[in-house]
Amino acid sequence: MTTHKDSFIALPAPAADRIYRPLALTPGEDLKGYILAKAGHAVLFAITCTSVLSVLLIFFFVIREAVPFVRDYSLAQFLTRSDWYPEAGAARFGALAVIVGSAYVTLAALVFAVPVGILAAVFLSDVVDFRVRAWVKPMIEILAAIPSVAYGFFAVRVLAPWMQTHWGFPTGTNALNSSIVLAVMAVPTIISVAEDSISALGPELREAAYSLGSTRMETTFKVVIPAAHSGIIAAVVLGMMRAIGETMVVWMASGNANQIPSPWWDLSQSIRTMTATVAGEMGETAKGSLHYGALFTVGVLLLIVTFTLNLVSEVLLARAKKALGKA
Amino acid sequence: MRQMRWYAAVAVLAIGSVAGAETLRIEGSTTVGPIADAFADYFKTIQPGLEITVNKTGSGNGAAALIDGRCDIATMSRFMKTDEEFKKAVEKGVTPVAHMIGMDGICIVVHPSNPIKELKSDQVRDIYQGKIKSWKELGGPDTPIVAISRDTSSGTYEGFHEMVMKKQDMAPGIEQVNANPQMHARVSSTVGAIGYVGMGFVDAKVKAVRFDGVEPKRDTILNGTYPLSRPLFLFTNGYPKLGSTIHKFVTFHLTEKGQELVEAKGFVPITKY
Numbered sequence: 175m176t177t178h179k180d181s182f183i184a185l186p187a188p189a190a191d192r193i194y195r196p197l198a199l200t201p202g203e204d205l206k207g208y209i210l211a212k213a214g215h216a217v218l219f220a221i222t223c224t225s226v227l228s229v230l231l232i233f234f235f236v237i238r239e240a241v242p243f244v245r246d247y248s249l250a251q252f253l254t255r256s257d258w259y260p261e262a263g264a265a266r267f268g269a270l271a272v273i274v275g276s277a278y279v280t281l282a283a284l285v286f287a288v289p290v291g292i293l294a295a296v297f298l299s300d301v302v303d304f305r306v307r308a309w310v311k312p313m314i315e316i317l318a319a320i321p322s323v324a325y326g327f328f329a330v331r332v333l334a335p336w337m338q339t340h341w342g343f344p345t346g347t348n349a350l351n352s353s354i355v356l357a358v359m360a361v362p363t364i365i366s367v368a369e370d371s372i373s374a375l376g377p378e379l380r381e382a383a384y385s386l387g388s389t390r391m392e393t394t395f396k397v398v399i400p401a402a403h404s405g406i407i408a409a410v411v412l413g414m415m416r417a418i419g420e421t422m423v424v425w426m427a428s429g430n431a432n433q434i435p436s437p438w439w440d441l442s443q444s445i446r447t448m449t450a451t452v453a454g455e456m457g458e459t460a461k462g463s464l465h466y467g468a469l470f471t472v473g474v475l476l477l478i479v480t481f482t483l484n485l486v487s488e489v490l491l492a493r494a495k496k497a498l499g500k501a
Numbered sequence: 502m503r504q505m506r507w508y509a510a511v512a513v514l515a516i517g518s519v520a521g522a523e524t525l526r527i528e529g530s531t532t533v534g535p536i537a538d539a540f541a542d543y544f545k546t547i548q549p550g551l552e553i554t555v556n557k558t559g560s561g562n563g564a565a566a567l568i569d570g571r572c573d574i575a576t577m578s579r580f581m582k583t584d585e586e587f588k589k590a591v592e593k594g595v596t597p598v599a600h601m602i603g604m605d606g607i608c609i610v611v612h613p614s615n616p617i618k619e620l621k622s623d624q625v626r627d628i629y630q631g632k633i634k635s636w637k638e639l640g641g642p643d644t645p646i647v648a649i650s651r652d653t654s655s656g657t658y659e660g661f662h663e664m665v666m667k668k669q670d671m672a673p674g675i676e677q678v679n680a681n682p683q684m685h686a687r688v689s690s691t692v693g694a695i696g697y698v699g700m701g702f703v704d705a706k707v708k709a710v711r712f713d714g715v716e717p718k719r720d721t722i723l724n725g726t727y728p729l730s731r732p733l734f735l736f737t738n739g740y741p742k743l744g745s746t747i748h749k750f751v752t753f754h755l756t757e758k759g760q761e762l763v764e765a766k767g768f769v770p771i772t773k774y
Binding site: 263271331335344345346347430457460 | 562585662687
């Protein structure tokens with residue numbers, strides 16, 4: 175009590191029946207607050223670190239398991255040959271066909287998903303009534319929440335037989351089937367991110383374009399889309415990551431034939447992807463065997479690709495934000 | 502007094518958790534899986550409180566799980582491999598003991614609309630090596646053959662690879678599916694398809710052809726005249742303690758109910774009664 179009376183700051187007299195909190199803190203209280211703030215900071219920092227740490231640990235462990243394989247088996251053969259016979263007497267691990275397979279389904283999925291995604295994003299941000307947008311956008315985002323095994327089931331039980339009977343394909347589980355399903359899965363990501371970056375442009379650009387006599391079409395395609403290009407490319411890259419990392423759908427819908435289609439444009443043939451190979455064969459391999467190492471090397475390749483894509487999308491999104499700041 | 506009641510509550514809980522939470526973890530073959538499921542369902546009705554999980558991930562995964570101690574019983578449609586699995590098991594202090602619970606025939610199946618009734622083993626091998634590409638070459642319609650295989654962790658694949666392919670590599674264009682039901686779905690919905698499944702998965706939607714002149718049937722499989730017949734196993738770590746739940750489970754196929762269930766799932770019981 176005495177400290178309060180002696181302090182220079184005039185304080186109201188402490189009432190006996192309630193807890194009184196002075197503005198001037200005692201050294202003890204000051205220290206306690208300081209420690210609490212620091213401790214809270216440290217706890218939150220540690221929590222944040224766990225996710226950063228898990229990324230680093232994933233990199234570390236995947237690379238560690240892949241190192242013996244790269245040392246014992248020719249990396250050149252791994253990357254340039256496509257005979258993958260892990261069970262043969264002299265096991266061979268040529269991963270070219272599965273690398274090409276991943277590239278095929280990813281690129282084909284983008285061919286379907288990018289035009290649809292960007293046009294839908296433009297429609298939602300610039301054309302349609304706000305009330306419709308408020309309904310449609312959450313619906314599209316639900317598409318992203320459907321589990322991939324449900325998509326896979328649809329691909330095998332509905333799309334595959336349909337392709338066989340209507341398009342005369344000998345087999346319905348093929349590159350085209352998985353590309354279409356992957357495109358449907360990538361579209362919500364592309365729409366969502368592209369729409370955000372297009373609507374973030376603000377009305378000034380559009381009004382300027384209209385005032386110069388542009389039609390709505392010209393404004394959209396010559397002003398809005400070019401101005402939002404960084405964000406749109408980032409959206410495409412994010413959609414690409416969704417497609418390349420997807421496992422369950424391609425495992426069920428691609429047919430898993432370890433071959434590069436010939437002729438190269440024939441998407442009606444079965445292919446196999448990197449993700450499906452790892453998922454399908456990991457369970458049976460003995461830890462530390464050559465086969466085990468080969469699958470981890472495939473994993474390292476996938477990590478490198480997705481890491482690069484992620485970096486690209488981060489840079490582009492940052493640039494989009496910066497460009498917006500200038501405008 | 503209050504403290505005593507507290508102790509009593511703890512004791513009851515402890516006993517309850519020991520008695521109530523007995524679990525049996527079963528993992529392995531997708532072929533043996535349905536038998537294990539049927540056994541598990543029956544065991545749950547006669548022994549309430551018993552928890553049984555049956556994972557169908559392939560024979561190779563079953564062996565790996567038993568060796569790592571992740572399951573109590575491994576279901577396998579092939580024997581454990583001496584040089585890899587057995588050796589590794591012994592190194593880890595696990596003694597795999599086989600309990601043969603029934604017989605199965607790997608059936609070569611085609612779409613029901615396919616007129617082909619019989620295939621020779623070298624014809625099937627040529628199909629899977631990509632040398633025969635159309636059903637026309639075998640006297641059937643002019644449709645391309647879609648050859649479908651199981652993935653390499655399947656015991657059915659191992660059996661097929663050994664008995665039909667004679668351990669030769671398959672062509673790269675062969676499709677792969679990861680379970681018997683998937684194989685069934687693909688073959689039943691694809692006109693030009695050929696595949697192979699355990700006998701329990703043959704029904705009206707897929708047609709099993711005669712292999713080397715022998716029809717896959719109960720007696721041809723049991724006496725071994727069908728070339729692709731094979732025993733089905735449950736593997737345990739050591740012979741289970743007599744009277745334990747594991748022991749009851751791995752000897753259940755010897756009872757009348759057990760034989761009935763094996764047969765109901767489309768497999769052949771080993772005992773002739």
